[in-house]
Amino acid sequence: MSQLTSPPSYAPTATTSFTPSNQTSYHTEVTRSSIIKSPLHKNVYESLAEIFSILPTLEMLENSFLKDYVTDKDRFTATSYRLINQYQLIVKGFQGDDVVRVLSEVVAPLTPDLLNFLAVFTQKFHLHCPLAVKRLQVGIPATIEHLNVHVDSSSHPGAANLAAPSAAVPATSTSARLVAEITGNFITCMDALKLNYKTKDQLHPLLSDLVVNLNDLIDGNHKMIDFQGKSKLVNWLIRLNNLGDDKLDEGESEQFLEDLDVAYKGFYSELE
Numbered sequence: 498m499s500q501l502t503s504p505p506s507y508a509p510t511a512t513t514s515f516t517p518s519n520q521t522s523y524h525t526e527v528t529r530s531s532i533i534k535s536p537l538h539k540n541v542y543e544s545l546a547e548i549f550s551i552l553p554t555l556e557m558l559e560n561s562f563l564k565d566y567v568t569d570k571d572r573f574t575a576t577s578y579r580l581i582n583q584y585q586l587i588v589k590g591f592q593g594d595d596v597v598r599v600l601s602e603v604v605a606p607l608t609p610d611l612l613n614f615l616a617v618f619t620q621k622f623h624l625h626c627p628l629a630v631k632r633l634q635v636g637i638p639a640t641i642e643h644l645n646v647h648v649d650s651s652s653h654p655g656a657a658n659l660a661a662p663s664a665a666v667p668a669t670s671t672s673a674r675l676v677a678e679i680t681g682n683f684i685t686c687m688d689a690l691k692l693n694y695k696t697k698d699q700l701h702p703l704l705s706d707l708v709v710n711l712n713d714l715i716d717g718n719h720k721m722i723d724f725q726g727k728s729k730l731v732n733w734l735i736r737l738n739n740l741g742d743d744k745l746d747e748g749e750s751e752q753f754l755e756d757l758d759v760a761y762k763g764f765y766s767e768l769e
Contacts (some may be wrong), residue, residue, distance in 0.1 A: 541599045545585045547732070548618065552633075559628035561575075562639050570640050577638035586635050590615065612656045636738025639704070641712050641729060675714045676768065682707035683761045690754045695744040701737040710736055711764075724767040726760030734746040 558577055589613075591600060605617045615630050635642055686703045694700055706731055714722055733753055739744045745753065 517528070518538065536670060537595060538599055541596065541603060544590060545603065545618075547587055547623070548584060551580050551584050552619070552624055552629045555632055556626040556630035559632055559639065563628070571713075574640045574709070577632065578709075579639075581638070582637060585636070609766055614688045634739070636701075637708070637731070637734055641708055672714065673709055679707065679710045679714065679764065682710055683757065683764070687754060687757050687761070690750055690757070693750075695750060697737050697740040697742075698746075701734070701740075704730065704734050704737060722767050724760070725763035726756060729756045730760055745762065 533716065555577070558580070561567050562573060591597065600614075604614075604621050615633060618624070619626060619630060632639065681705070686700070686707055689700060689703055711722075711727065711730070733756065
């Protein structure tokens with residue numbers, strides 16, 4: 498198999514051909530008795546059905562990446578992001594005591610912050626999707642998370658001197674546009690922190706745009722550029738994804754801003 502076999506570009510919805518099999522434990526649970534007691538129950542079950550379709554779809558994508566079947570990394574990244582974002586939007590809608598009560602009736606007792614939701618959901622409906630669960634918990638595609646495996650010269654000071662110099666980024670219109678966008682992404686993220694933005698909803702989309710653009714920028718040898726502080730951006734993206742409804746404290750905000758500044762300077766040093 499030389500190429501990823503056309504996965505759905507988004508999680509199946511009510512307008513697609515996806516229908517839970519009569520043999521699935523989810524379908525059995527839903528149809529066992531008259532449990533659609535109110536519009537709220539209906540909305541919760543529809544949301545759970547979406548999650549039930551997202552998990553195996555994302556598991557297939559992760560397996561394809563793991564087995565090196567993926568040749569179109571851009572398409573893989575976009576599809577993974579779409580599924581992750583759909584899941585996050587659905588879970589974000591699980592707000593309020595009434596919704597949590599219905600979820601607990603359907604799935605199992607859940608903590609109000611839903612930290613144990615995926616583990617309980619997969620166990621309840623006998624879904625074995627460990628790779629998908631990990632990806633949803635991390636909150637970024639595998640192609641971007643693996644930027645973090647590169648040597649970070651900020652934590653290994655001698656690495657910068659030992660590494661072979663990378664080829665300069667080619668002066669094409671595409672790379673010039675990306676450099677301009679990345680510069681804007683850096684400035685926007687730093688300005689947001691200076692304006693006291695501290696929540697996941699405020700910061701995660703801004704940092705995500707920055708990391709995605711950095712992932713797209715390649716050097717003259719068609720390799721992603723690496724620079725001091727780059728891997729810390731991925732760490733912060735994962736950290737923000739797991740922030741939930743909490744906020745960064747003052748110390749975390751200052752450290753985040755400092756790491757952004759180091760990465761910004763490292764980025765421009767690499768372009769010289």
